[in-house]
Structure formats: C-alpha cells, structure tokens
Amino acid sequence: MSYHYRSWGLNPQIKQIAxxxxxxxxxxxxxxxxxxxxxxxxxxxxxGDVCLNDEGVLLDSHRLDHFLNFNPDTGVLRCQSGVTLRxxxxxxxxxxxxxxxxxxxxxxxLGGAIANDVHGKNHxxxxxxxxxxxKLGLYRSQEGSIECQPDKNAELFRATxxxxxxxxxxxxxxxxxxxxxxxxxxxxxxxxxxxxxxxxLSNDADKAYEYTVAWIDSVAAxxxxxxxxxxxxxxxxxxxxxxxxxxxxxxxxxNAPTGLLSYPVIKTFNLAYYNMHRLTSxxxxxxxxxxxxxxxxxxxxxxxxxxxxxxxxxxxxxAEGGVEVVEELLAICAHYRQGSFxxxxxxFGSIKSPxxxxxxxxxYTLALDFRNLGESTLKLFSALDKVVFANQxxxxxxxxxxxSREGFRQSFIETERFKNYIDPLFSSNFMRRVII
Amino acid sequence: MTPAVVIIGATSAIAEQISRLYxxxxxKLFLVGRxxxxxxxxxxxxxVRGAACVATIAMDLTDTRLHAKLVEQxxxxxxxxxxxxxxHGTLADNEACENNPQLAMTEITLNLNSPVSLLLHFAGRxxxxxxxxxxxxxxxxxDRGRQSNYIYGAAKGGLSVFLQGLRNRLYVDxxxxxxxxxxxxxxxxxxxxxxxxxxxxxxxxxxxxVYGVDKKRNVIYVPxxxxxxxxxxxxxxxxxxxxxxx
Ligand SMILES: Cc1cc2nc3c(=O)[nH]c(=O)nc-3n(C[C@H](O)[C@H](O)[C@H](O)COP(=O)(O)OP(=O)(O)OC[C@H]3O[C@@H](n4cnc5c(N)ncnc54)[C@H](O)[C@@H]3O)c2cc1C
Ligand SMILES: NC(=O)c1ccc[n+]([C@@H]2O[C@H](COP(=O)([O-])OP(=O)(O)OC[C@H]3O[C@@H](n4cnc5c(N)ncnc54)[C@H](OP(=O)(O)O)[C@@H]3O)[C@@H](O)[C@H]2O)c1
Numbered sequence: 214m215s216y217h218y219r220s221w222g223l224n225p226q227i228k229q230i231a232x233x234x235x236x237x238x239x240x241x242x243x244x245x246x247x248x249x250x251x252x253x254x255x256x257x258x259x260x261g262d263v264c265l266n267d268e269g270v271l272l273d274s275h276r277l278d279h280f281l282n283f284n285p286d287t288g289v290l291r292c293q294s295g296v297t298l299r300x301x302x303x304x305x306x307x308x309x310x311x312x313x314x315x316x317x318x319x320x321x322x323l324g325g326a327i328a329n330d331v332h333g334k335n336h337x338x339x340x341x342x343x344x345x346x347x348k349l350g351l352y353r354s355q356e357g358s359i360e361c362q363p364d365k366n367a368e369l370f371r372a373t374x375x376x377x378x379x380x381x382x383x384x385x386x387x388x389x390x391x392x393x394x395x396x397x398x399x400x401x402x403x404x405x406x407x408x409x410x411x412x413x414l415s416n417d418a419d420k421a422y423e424y425t426v427a428w429i430d431s432v433a434a435x436x437x438x439x440x441x442x443x444x445x446x447x448x449x450x451x452x453x454x455x456x457x458x459x460x461x462x463x464x465x466x467x468n469a470p471t472g473l474l475s476y477p478v479i480k481t482f483n484l485a486y487y488n489m490h491r492l493t494s495x496x497x498x499x500x501x502x503x504x505x506x507x508x509x510x511x512x513x514x515x516x517x518x519x520x521x522x523x524x525x526x527x528x529x530x531x532a533e534g535g536v537e538v539v540e541e542l543l544a545i546c547a548h549y550r551q552g553s554f555x556x557x558x559x560x561f562g563s564i565k566s567p568x569x570x571x572x573x574x575x576x577y578t579l580a581l582d583f584r585n586l587g588e589s590t591l592k593l594f595s596a597l598d599k600v601v602f603a604n605q606x607x608x609x610x611x612x613x614x615x616x617s618r619e620g621f622r623q624s625f626i627e628t629e630r631f632k633n634y635i636d637p638l639f640s641s642n643f644m645r646r647v648i649i
Numbered sequence: 650m651t652p653a654v655v656i657i658g659a660t661s662a663i664a665e666q667i668s669r670l671y672x673x674x675x676x677k678l679f680l681v682g683r684x685x686x687x688x689x690x691x692x693x694x695x696x697v698r699g700a701a702c703v704a705t706i707a708m709d710l711t712d713t714r715l716h717a718k719l720v721e722q723x724x725x726x727x728x729x730x731x732x733x734x735x736x737h738g739t740l741a742d743n744e745a746c747e748n749n750p751q752l753a754m755t756e757i758t759l760n761l762n763s764p765v766s767l768l769l770h771f772a773g774r775x776x777x778x779x780x781x782x783x784x785x786x787x788x789x790x791x792d793r794g795r796q797s798n799y800i801y802g803a804a805k806g807g808l809s810v811f812l813q814g815l816r817n818r819l820y821v822d823x824x825x826x827x828x829x830x831x832x833x834x835x836x837x838x839x840x841x842x843x844x845x846x847x848x849x850x851x852x853x854x855x856x857x858x859v860y861g862v863d864k865k866r867n868v869i870y871v872p873x874x875x876x877x878x879x880x881x882x883x884x885x886x887x888x889x890x891x892x893x894x895x
Contacts, residue, residue, distance in 0.1 A: 235837050236687070276662070276837075279690050280697035292697075293690075304698055 218271055221515055222260035223522025224585060224614045225642065231271035237293055237384040242272070242352045250640040251354070253378045255322030256297065259329065260525045261614030262642035263377045269640055272382060274324055280304065281385060288390040289347065294324030294383040301390075302501070310390035311448070311501075313345035317557075319506050324383045329611040330375035330571040332561070332578075334424035334446070334505070339391075340564030341573045343374035349386040354638035358384060363567070372634035375568025377610055379644055381636045398424070398446040400499045404491045408439035408536045415443060415560050423447040424504075430483040431546055431556035431581060432476070438543055441558070442490040446504050464512030471519040474584050479552035508555075518584050525612040526594055527572075527580040528601045529561060535577040538604045542579060542597055549593040553581035569627040569634075572609040580612065591615060610643060621647040651701060652676040653727040657710065657767060658737025660687040662836035663786065666855030667734055672700035679723045679730075680705045682737070710737050711758050713766040720770045729778050732862070733771055735764050735785040738805075740838050746800045753800045760804035765811055772815065775824045783819075784827040784862045785812055789870070792830070792879045795895040816867060829858050831871040832878075 218229035231254065234241055250269025257264050265271070277295030284290075288310045290301065298312055299319035305311070316331040325331075330343040339345070348362045351373055359381075361370035373380045403418070405411045411427055418425045422445035429441035508514060515523060530538045539558065546553065557580040566573045583590050598620055601608065607624035608616045622628055632649065654671050658664050659680035668678055672695040680695075680703060682688050688705040695703050704726045708715050723730060738760050746753035764785060775781045790798050791805030809828055816826035833839065833848045849857075854871050861869030870876040885893075 233840065238686075279694040281690070281693050283697045290697075307699075 218254065218257065218265065218273075220257050220259050220261055220264050220614070222524055222585075222614055223515060223518070223520070224260075224524065225262055225265065226522075227265060227267040227642070229265060229267055229271060230269075231273050233273045233276060234295075235276055237274075237277045237352075237382075239352060239357050242382055242384075243354070249638075251382070251638055252641045253294070253324055253328070253382050255295065255325030255328075256320045258318055258320050258325065259610075260523075260612045261610075262646065263329065263610050263613075264325070265642045266640060267642060268645070274322055277384075283308075285310070288392060289387060290390055291348075291385060291387040292323060293385050294322060294327075296323050297321060298323070298326065305390060306393070306396050306501070309393055311393045313389060313391045314339050314342045315505055316342075317506060318509055319502075320509065323386055323388070324378075327374055327383055327386060328376055328378045330566055330568040330573070331611065332573045334426040334444075334559065336564070336573055337419045337425070337560065337562030338423055338564075340562070341566040341568075341571055343567040343571060344564060345389045346374060346567075347387045347389055349373065350384040351381045352384050353381040353636050355636070369634055371567055372569050372631055375566070375570040375572070376631070376634070377570065377643060378641060379635045379639050379648075381639060393448040394451040395449045396501050397449040398499050398501060398504050399449045399496070400444065400446040400504055401496045402445070402490055403443045403495065404441075404487075405443060406437070406440045408540055411439065411441065411443065411558065412536050412560075418443060418445045419560065419562070421445070425559070427558045428486070429543070429556045429558050430487045431543055432480045432483050432552040433487075435544075435547065438547070439540060440487060441556075442487065444504075446499065449498060463510070465514055465516040468516045468520040469518070471521065473519065474517055474554055476550060476552050479554050482554065483552070521585040521587075523585055524583050524590060524594070524614060525580060526583065526597060527578060527609040527612040528597070528606050529572065529574055529576045529578040529609070530601065530604055530606045531574075531576040532560070534604070538600060538606070539577050539579055541600055545596050545600065546581065546593065549589070549596070551583055551586070551590060551593050553583055555582050556580065569631040570610070570625045572607060572611070572624075574607065576606075578609075580609075613643070616647060618647045650731065652731045653679075653729060654732040654734065655679045655681070655723045655727070655730050655771070657681045657733070657735045657764075658786075659691060659705070660684055661736045661738070661786075662838075662851040663831070663834060663854050663858070664734060664736035665691055666852045667736070667859060668695055668700075669698055670855060670859050671732075672696075672698040672703075675699050675701050677701045677727055678703045679726050681708065681710070681719065683707055683709055710763045710767070713763065716766050716770045719767070720774050723771075724774060729781070730771070730774065731781055733775075733781070733783045735767060735783075737763070738786065738788075738838070740798075740801050743796075743798050743800055756800055757804045757807075760801065761807045761811075764808055768811070768815060772819060772824075775819065776822045778824075780823050782825045782827065782862055782865075783815070784829055784858065784869075786829045786831065786858075787812065789830050789832050789875050789879055793882055793890075797895060825862075825865050827862050827866060827869055829861070829869045829871060830875065830879075831858075832875040834871070 252266035254271040274295035277293040279293045281291040314333045326342045330341045332341045424446040427443045563575045660682040685707040692703040741756045787809045788805040790802040791809045812828045834854045857871045
C-alpha cells in the first residue's frame, strides 16, 4: 500500500509527509509531531488543497475506523472520525438506518463530511450534513480533547462543522441517522430542454421526492443550452426488498494519456448520455449505490483526466434570478470551448447550514469538472468568478484548488469570526492560500 | 451454526479485520490482547458490526502460567470453540537483536514460546470437542532464514514446524490446523517500511485468510503469489543463497 497523499483533482501536486494514526487518544495525537503543523486527512476526496499541508504533517485517519456505539431504536450512531460513509451504509442499512445526508461518493470519512459540511441530493429537505451532527470530540493542541455540541462549546462546534480541519482534529462524532424501510429507491428521471424547464420540474419534484439532482449537457449547442436530465428518488417501502447482484468495481489503473477527455470526446459523451436518458424508461426501482454513488463504480476515474488532473468549479447562486445567472455561466464555458464531462445542478433549500464556513445556502448550485489545461482553464474560472461574485454567489472550498482570497472572503461572511477558532498548530495549503 | 471464535492478539490489525468478518456473520467472539483500552474500542466496534456477543481479556500473552485458565475462560463464555485464531507477534529490528541477545530472546518468547504454550492448552479443549479449526499467523519469513530477519524468521519457522506437527496430531480428532503465511501487510507492525506493489491491506489479508480457513487449506499464503516466490527462494542452493544480500 503506498499512500499517495493527493486530493481527488490530483492538484496541487506536492510532496507531502504524513503519519498514519493508530489511535485517536490525546497521546496518539500529541505524541510524535510536536511543533509540526498538522492537518487531518480522510480519504482525500476533496478536489483541491483543503486536505493537503505541505509545510507540515498530515494525520491520516484511515485506521480510526471504529464504530463506538449504535442505538438501533433511536438511530444515533457514534463513531471514530475515520469511519467512512461506505462503512456506515454497509453496516447499518441492514438495521434499517441510512445516512441523513450523503455526498455523491461513499469514499468520504465522517471527519471529512463534517469538516466540509457536505451536502447531498436531499438538501431541500434535510439541509447539510452538519445539521445531523449531535456531538463531536475535538482534539486541540492547547486544550486537549473538547466535547462540542450545538448547545455546548457552541461556537467551536459551529467553527468545526465546515472548519476545513483547521480547528483541530475531530476524534469522534455522534450523528442522527435516518430510518428507511428498504435499501432500494423508487426513482424517476425527467428530461428537460432548458433551464427554465429545469426550474419548474425541480420545484415540483422537490415537493414529491426526497432526493433530486440534475445532470446538464454543458456542451450542447447554444439553442439546446441547459438541457439535461433531472434524477429523483425516494426510499422504497419494504416490499421492494431484493438482494442486489454483486457488481465488480472497475478501476482505472493509471493516468490516461492527455487528450482522452478532449473537447470532442466530451461533446460526444454528453450527447449520447442525454439521448440515452431521453430514450429509456423513466421510472424504476434502483438500489441505493447506483442511485447515490454512480461514479464510485469506476474506481480512480480522476485518472481519466491524465496526469495533470482536473479542476472542479462549484458555485452557488442565490435563487432570485439564479436561473439566468446559471445560463450565463454555461455560455461562458461554451465561449471558452472547455467542456465539462459531468455537470451537476441542484436547487438548495432554505434550511440553514450550521457551520461558520458552510457552503450550502438557498439557491442554485452548479458543479463543473474540467480537465486541467493550465492557464486557459484558470482564465475560464476568472471569467466565471466575475459573474458568480457580481451575483452574490459563493464557491465551495471542498472542490477548490484556485479561488482567490477575495473570492473566499466574499463567499464566507463569517471568515473573521472563524479565524478566532483556528488551532495554532493546524494549517493547510488552502488556509495559507486563501484564508490568512 | 453460529461461529464461536477465540482471537488471540485481537488488537493486531490483521486479527481485527478477521474479527470483523466473523462479527458480520453474527458470531460470538472472545478477544484476547494486552491493551485493555484498545480491546474495549474493538469490542464496541464489533458489536455494532453484528457480533452476537463479545468478551475481552487483557493479559500478557508471554505469561504462560495464565494459559490454562484462559482456555477455561474462553469455554465458559463461548461453550464449544469453532475457531481459534492466534495472531500476536512482534517484528523487532534484527540488528538490534544481534547486538542485544536478550532482545532476541524476547522476540522468540513472544513469537514462538507463547503461541506454542497457548496452542498446546487449547489443543486439549479441541480434542474433547472433536471438531473445530485452529488458524495461526506465522510468516513467509519462517520459510527460509535470511540475514535481514532471521531472528523473527527463526521464531516463525519454528512455529510453522510446530503447526505441521499439530495438524498431523489433531487430524484424527477432526480438527483442522491452518498455517497462515502473510507476505507484506500494511499494519502498524510495518509502519516504517516503504510500501509498494507487493503489499496488501490488513482487510485484504483477513479476507484471504478466512477464505483459506473456510476451504480448510493447510498452508495459506497471503496473498497466494507468495507460494511461488517462496518456492523459488527455497530452491536456491545454499552455497549460492549464503552469498546473497537478502
Ligand atoms: C466523486 C465525488 C463526488 C462528490 N460529491 C459531493 C457532493 O455531492 N456534495 C458534497 O458536499 N461534496 C461532494 N464531494 C466532496 C467530498 O464529499 C468532500 O470533499 C469530503 O469532505 C471529502 O471527505 P474526505 O474524508 O475524503 O476528507 P478529505 O478530503 O481528506 O479532507 C477534507 C477536509 O476535512 C478535514 N478532515 C478530514 N478528517 C478530519 C478530522 N478527523 N478532523 C478534522 N478535520 C478533518 C481535512 O483536514 C480537510 O480539510 C464529492 C467528491 C467526489 C470525489
Ligand atoms: N504485517 C506484516 O507484513 C506481516 C507479515 C507476516 C506475518 N505477520 C504476522 O501477522 C501477525 C499480526 O501482525 P500485524 O501485522 O497485524 O501487526 P500489529 O497490528 O502490529 O499486531 C501485533 C500484535 O501483537 C501484539 N503483541 C505484541 N507484543 C505482545 C505481548 N508481549 N503480549 C501480547 N500481545 C502482544 C500487539 O498488541 P498491542 O496492540 O497491545 O501492541 C498487536 O496486537 C503477527 O503474528 C505478525 O508476525 C505480519
């Protein structure tokens, strides 16, 4: 097992020292790394540099993968921070409990889900992950272990949820799971031909379905711009219980040659993907994994982008007039002739995220993946930034490797307050780049 | 039948992953290790993962006077023992052992004496049961002595030979004895090693081990390719082997 401490986007490419933790006690955390700058590392599923710290040591949490307690009557789960969402699903679905909020991959630790206050397809009903955190144990270099909850050490709790690992090391957390009666979902997909249509469909679907998210064809010709497919789902009842067939997970063994995901390839893929959904039936019973984590069935798909990796650009635009702004963003991508292989659009609901640096807020969130073409990709992002910030939008640190200090400040109005809670011994490349 | 499993050296990374596989089958588990705090965390974890019940005992496994009692404790908690896993071990720095023979003795005591005593005590119990499986983690290092780790290797080699004999003895009693020989496994024991292609995770090692045990394999190389590597290594003539820097 060689550990390459990279983030999902494979950017930045830096030399990184790390220490694999064998325990989560104060001694384990304080012991060997005195005076070094620390940062927790989960699965490295963040795209950019929030999980990297080349001027210090990463504390790799993958062995802190113990469940500490589970109450099958209440659905309250307590576990160490290195437990992955995959493990929670694997162990607890059998008791009829599911993650209250899940991102688009299961390769995420509990610590990482909290530190980025992640969101999922049910944001309109459930808010962000942090809304379901009942308690957490935080190791701070000066004070030692501190227990935080919404009404105890409340400000430190708010700083740690979405705290990007900077407030200390989350040793364990307690979360409230959600009761389900089947690992299957009743799903429906609806094709739309433009963003106005998306908006109407999505507003209706949010009333009918627990989970909604749209894929958009980001490289369609101007007259088709904004077309896509809205995926909806809700947990099925127990009559839908069936054992899933075991699927082999394919994995990309090495970086693809540059050019594999070139503009024409992306265009063809998007066209084919759109038409495939247009032509296939719309309602189905779907197992939870392909519904929530379609990308996880292709391991290391980031390698398809070649050794320079990829960038993701994820923003949120306030709801009022947001559709037009998203249209403008798509037009800019087309103008720069940079195709996004996977473009995702979701309307966030109004439940307030608890963290000081939480990204989810009411409005439209658009996530675009781009091959790293160097300067020209960065130029595209500057053009997108202009529109995002002119419209009081925000960028998502979990997906970022290039936002500006100014962009960060504009995205997070509580930045100054947050700085008071940064642990003096913790730091990250992201922090040095944009926060302080 | 619900597995009733004794795991000795239960805080070892490989053993822990083995325990998880049994917990998911709803097994009853009896865990033995030396670190009470770690055992408690592992026990809580295994309960959430589905273990029917878990008991833990913390003791110094080199204290052979405690071994007879340990068998009684295991039986009073589990009743019949379907599986016994023995996993504890240390990999001391070979050069340090060469410079300090006392350290070498400690290494042999833990890796050879302790399992031998434990296994002889448990063998009695298995013979009264007339069924069950015993799986012991030895190492590829025990297949041939090399200058870089022959002290650890001697202990593991001795253990492997002991297990051959035990397998032979218990065969008539319908008891299966498996010798598990891992190659390179990424665990706290090997934290300081540079990892590469030949390495597997503790989880993978556990899966291969339990698979082999279920298939009643006698010698389980983990992963299987080590069988071929060791075959080659065993066939290098000694007059050449002694010149190699291995
Ligand atoms: C295919 C894919 C789909 C995704 N979909 C979504 C999505 O739908 N919604 C969404 O919100 N995100 C999504 N993400 C992003 C991902 O959910 C987040 O980046 C998540 O935080 C990654 O968790 P991790 O365990 O890998 O943490 P890492 O990426 O390793 O670290 C993330 C941050 O958490 C901190 N951290 C980790 N563990 C601890 C700890 N124990 N204590 C303190 N801080 C800690 C790190 O220091 C770092 O700042 C997606 C990512 C991928 C690759
Ligand atoms: N890792 C490899 O590459 C590899 C290769 C071949 C064979 N093996 C063998 O696999 C087995 C499991 O090792 P591992 O890799 O999982 O390593 P590990 O996680 O470091 O486990 C070693 C275990 O031995 C225990 N132990 C050490 N000294 C002890 C003592 N005096 N009394 C009681 N327990 C003691 C440790 O207890 P604490 O938790 O209390 O420290 C720990 O549980 C060992 O027998 C090892 O020799 C490993």
